[in-house]
Amino acid sequence: MTKLKSRYGALPAALMIATVLCTQAGAAPPTMVLSPGKKLAFDFSSSPNGGVPAGTFDNFAFVLDLNRPEQKLLIKPGEQRQDVIATYDYADCSRYQESLLERTVSGLARGTAAFVDYVDIEMIPTKQKGLIWSGGVCYGFRTSTGWHWNLTSTPLTYDAKANLVRGRIWVKQPDVDALKLVFDYSVPTQSVRSVTVTTQPVELNIVK
Amino acid sequence: MRSALWGGVILAISLGIYVGAARPSAGQTGTFTGDICATDQRSDTLQEFAKKCAAAVGEDVPAFDCDAGTEVPETHLTGSYPNGFCDAPNVLNGQCDPGSRFQVLKETSDVAIVGHCRKKGNAAQQYGDIAVIQYNKNNGAICFYQALGVLPAKVTAPSDGNGPGKFPWLDPAQTASINCVGCHDNGPFIRSPYLAQLRNEPKNRLPGTNPGPGPWDQRFTWNQTLPLSYVGNDFQSWKTYALSITGAGSGCLACHRLGFSQSNGSYNVGSGTAQRFSLIATAMTQAHKNPHSPDSPIWMTPGQITYSAANEKEAQAAAACASAIVTNLNNPNASLPPQGCQFAQFGHGNTCTGAPIQGVVNGATRSDPTGGRVDVTGTAGSCSDPTKCPPGFCYWTSVHGPFWQTTPFSVPIADINYRGSFIRIFGENGLWKWRAFSDTTGLPPNAPPGGTYECTIFSEISAIPDVSKCFANQFSIIDKDGTTSSGSVDATVAGAKTADILSGYIGNIAQSNLGVLQEQPDTLRVFESMSKVQLIQLHSLTPPSPLKIGPLKGESWTDGCVSWTANYLAKDVYTTSDVQLLDPVQTKNARCFITGVTGGWSSTRNNATVQPYAQIYLGASQEARLHVSPTSGNDRVGAYASCIQLK
Numbered sequence: 024m025t026k027l028k029s030r031y032g033a034l035p036a037a038l039m040i041a042t043v044l045c046t047q048a049g050a051a052p053p054t055m056v057l058s059p060g061k062k063l064a065f066d067f068s069s070s071p072n073g074g075v076p077a078g079t080f081d082n083f084a085f086v087l088d089l090n091r092p093e094q095k096l097l098i099k100p101g102e103q104r105q106d107v108i109a110t111y112d113y114a115d116c117s118r119y120q121e122s123l124l125e126r127t128v129s130g131l132a133r134g135t136a137a138f139v140d141y142v143d144i145e146m147i148p149t150k151q152k153g154l155i156w157s158g159g160v161c162y163g164f165r166t167s168t169g170w171h172w173n174l175t176s177t178p179l180t181y182d183a184k185a186n187l188v189r190g191r192i193w194v195k196q197p198d199v200d201a202l203k204l205v206f207d208y209s210v211p212t213q214s215v216r217s218v219t220v221t222t223q224p225v226e227l228n229i230v231k
Numbered sequence: 232m233r234s235a236l237w238g239g240v241i242l243a244i245s246l247g248i249y250v251g252a253a254r255p256s257a258g259q260t261g262t263f264t265g266d267i268c269a270t271d272q273r274s275d276t277l278q279e280f281a282k283k284c285a286a287a288v289g290e291d292v293p294a295f296d297c298d299a300g301t302e303v304p305e306t307h308l309t310g311s312y313p314n315g316f317c318d319a320p321n322v323l324n325g326q327c328d329p330g331s332r333f334q335v336l337k338e339t340s341d342v343a344i345v346g347h348c349r350k351k352g353n354a355a356q357q358y359g360d361i362a363v364i365q366y367n368k369n370n371g372a373i374c375f376y377q378a379l380g381v382l383p384a385k386v387t388a389p390s391d392g393n394g395p396g397k398f399p400w401l402d403p404a405q406t407a408s409i410n411c412v413g414c415h416d417n418g419p420f421i422r423s424p425y426l427a428q429l430r431n432e433p434k435n436r437l438p439g440t441n442p443g444p445g446p447w448d449q450r451f452t453w454n455q456t457l458p459l460s461y462v463g464n465d466f467q468s469w470k471t472y473a474l475s476i477t478g479a480g481s482g483c484l485a486c487h488r489l490g491f492s493q494s495n496g497s498y499n500v501g502s503g504t505a506q507r508f509s510l511i512a513t514a515m516t517q518a519h520k521n522p523h524s525p526d527s528p529i530w531m532t533p534g535q536i537t538y539s540a541a542n543e544k545e546a547q548a549a550a551a552c553a554s555a556i557v558t559n560l561n562n563p564n565a566s567l568p569p570q571g572c573q574f575a576q577f578g579h580g581n582t583c584t585g586a587p588i589q590g591v592v593n594g595a596t597r598s599d600p601t602g603g604r605v606d607v608t609g610t611a612g613s614c615s616d617p618t619k620c621p622p623g624f625c626y627w628t629s630v631h632g633p634f635w636q637t638t639p640f641s642v643p644i645a646d647i648n649y650r651g652s653f654i655r656i657f658g659e660n661g662l663w664k665w666r667a668f669s670d671t672t673g674l675p676p677n678a679p680p681g682g683t684y685e686c687t688i689f690s691e692i693s694a695i696p697d698v699s700k701c702f703a704n705q706f707s708i709i710d711k712d713g714t715t716s717s718g719s720v721d722a723t724v725a726g727a728k729t730a731d732i733l734s735g736y737i738g739n740i741a742q743s744n745l746g747v748l749q750e751q752p753d754t755l756r757v758f759e760s761m762s763k764v765q766l767i768q769l770h771s772l773t774p775p776s777p778l779k780i781g782p783l784k785g786e787s788w789t790d791g792c793v794s795w796t797a798n799y800l801a802k803d804v805y806t807t808s809d810v811q812l813l814d815p816v817q818t819k820n821a822r823c824f825i826t827g828v829t830g831g832w833s834s835t836r837n838n839a840t841v842q843p844y845a846q847i848y849l850g851a852s853q854e855a856r857l858h859v860s861p862t863s864g865n866d867r868v869g870a871y872a873s874c875i876q877l878k
Binding site: 071079081111112119122123126127149151152156208209211 | 323351352404516517518
């Protein structure tokens with residue numbers, strides 16, 4: 024909580040001055056621009072097959088640690104660590120799967136709570152030519168009140184230039200200390216090479 | 232006018248009624264079993280579930296050792312788990328999973344219990360996914376058990392429970408949330424080359440597959456006619472449906488069902504044999520499978536080696552049909568499935584009660600405008616469970632127009648010059664049947680009428696002393712040229728307190744909201760008054776232009792049993808918008824049906840794409856309600872409905 028207050032205090036004074044000036048001049052309403060928060064980069068490329076398995080019921084969860092903005096992690100399929108858990112859940116982005124998704128993440132350690140803005144995912148595409156698939160990724164996030172789920176999937180898209188499958192999910196939630204990425208059953212198992220979590224300074228209205 | 236349907240129970244069983252074959256129509260047409268399934272019960276413990284399953288299936292699941300199973304071959308394997316390629320990867324994950332083992336735990340003439348231990352990269356004597364299916368092919372009783380994680384090879388019987396220190400079977404509620412029915416929707420087991428390659432195993436051959444040379448699949452029976460009946464409190468919401476296709480997409484159905492499913496009140500989108508596996512089975516490429524070759528033949532069709540564009544096209548048509556049906560069932564405002572694309576329910580929870588039949592004819596509340604003649608007839612008698620056949624009486628729970636007729640009464644329906652529309656439920660040779668008709672030849676396209684029919688067996692209804700002494704009498708009221716502004720027929724069956732159904736809506740049954748009396752809309756209804764059942768019609772002789780008076784015919788059935796008094800929970804409730812018929816508690820144990828209609832049932836809006844309808848439906852609190860549309864304008868409509876109590 025101390026950190027949150029210090030961030031509030033760190034808001035540039037210029038912003039507030041500009042607001043006053045703009046109002047007096049009758050210009051358009053000011054837009055408050057928050058400075059970008061920390062990016063937390065998870066590099067799984069040293070794992071077997073170049074990443075964490077994801078798709079057809081393979082999902083994984085990880086802890087946010089603002090003190091470790093860049094982490095290089097070697098994760099084996101099904102590996103249960105305190106900071107990353109790769110699980111075969113028999114569950115995907117369908118309704119009523121919350122209990123299955125949550126069942127496997129009880130061993131995650133506590134992380135550092137942050138306002139998570141969005142998450143970028145990079146997957147190594149299947150090498151199988153001619154395999155046609157579609158599907159996306161959804162997520163769960165852990166706060167001080169437990170796990171919360173948004174099982175509406177966001178499509179994954181193929182970036183031909185980089186030869187990667189990419190996805191970006193917008194979380195926009197405060198007080199998040201862990202995330203779980205859940206993949207549609209229709210996504211064939213592929214390896215997630217990296218995940219980048221973009222955080223933001225905490226929104227003003229949650230600072231007490 | 233009166234005809235009767237007596238003794239239908241005995242006759243129909245002796246005839247062995249099965250599927251009322253519905254022909255192509257302009258709207259969603261399919262058959263449900265009209266279940267009322269208890270989905271709000273307390274979850275079973277594993278031991279409670281195992282006990283129910285043993286009773287329903289007839290055999291218990293034993294303890295077993297995964298390592299004693301037959302290892303599923305991963306021939307010509309390249310690469311490592313989970314990204315390797317092989318000749319016959321599993322379909323569940325699209326993976327080659329070396330070290331996985333399959334075994335038949337019990338097999339009798341009726342029962343098959345199988346266990347599959349998926350290795351999922353675990354060490355010796357450990358597995359990552361252990362599942363059991365327990366099935367009785369005579370009564371369809373089926374149970375699913377699941378364990379996940381790093382699991383020991385030695386598995387205890389589910390009947391031993393799953394507490395601390397015991398094998399970590401998931402609780403039934405968690406297994407149910409896996410939604411097994413999303414894939415297992417055409418029969419008990421998914422049969423693919425992955426397990427079919429065990430065809431020559433003396434013990435651990437997948438039930439439903441053949442040993443020796445020739446096609447590996449036992450076709451025409453397995454996953455074609457086998458029943459499914461889901462056991463356990465947590466599985467009662469599961470339902471399965473088989474596609475019925477005329478034309479493109481029907482090829483697959485000659486050998487096996489293609490299914491789709493429902494769970495927790497919604498139809499499963501994009502999964503199952505029709506929507507997903509049909510495409511995988513016929514595609515040029517399958518996930519983590521070596522290219523199609525004699526060592527790695529394509530999944531479908533059995534015996535075929537390589538890709539067939541014709542087969543894939545059939546599968547794509549079937550998948551499109553299923554997808555359209557599911558989309559429309561989940562959202563009635565979505566586009567209707569194409570003509571010839573229909574379905575019939577065949578699986579449900581084993582404690583579901585309710586009418587054995589519920590069907591949709593030309594869409595529940597609307598159909599697509601079409602030209603020419605649309606004439607569909609079906610038998611309301613698709614009885615997978617002989618103890619529930621045949622239904623006692625049938626009725627409409629939704630109807631949609633338009634109902635009209637421009638040719639004189641003297642022109643019979645069979646005449647090619649007949650122009651008009653109707654829906655009706657009728658008895659024929661001891662069977663209940665339905666028919667929906669529209670002929671707009673030479674006229675602008677119009678929407679064929681339709682609705683939802685339902686049938687209830689007498690044995691489900693409260694206080695019937697002897698179901699063999701039940702009857703159903705038909706009455707009709709006719710105005711041959713529309714010049715008789717009001718009329719009634721005595722539809723009473725002496726000495727009986729009956730359930731009275733408005734069953735036939737033929738021709739110009741109701742067109743106007745300005746009838747013979749001020750503010751009295753045109754009306755066709757059946758109701759009881761002064762201990763008499765009356766089938767009445769009344770209508771304006773000067774309907775608003777361009778409507779004209781013309782022939783009309785209404786039909787009703789008076790249904791009852793000797794020494795039985797129908798217990799009405801709601802009687803002739805009328806609405807011109809939306810009304811509650813029953814509270815949620817009453818709704819669970821009742822049947823509701825439409826008994827009358829009023830207003831502008833000949834009219835449509837927006838080039839016939841919007842049609843008048845009345846629909847009995849479940850409200851947000853699971854209460855029975857009656858809704859009509861449109862609710863304003865000169866073409867507004869109204870409807871009556873009644874509800875009787877079940878046991």
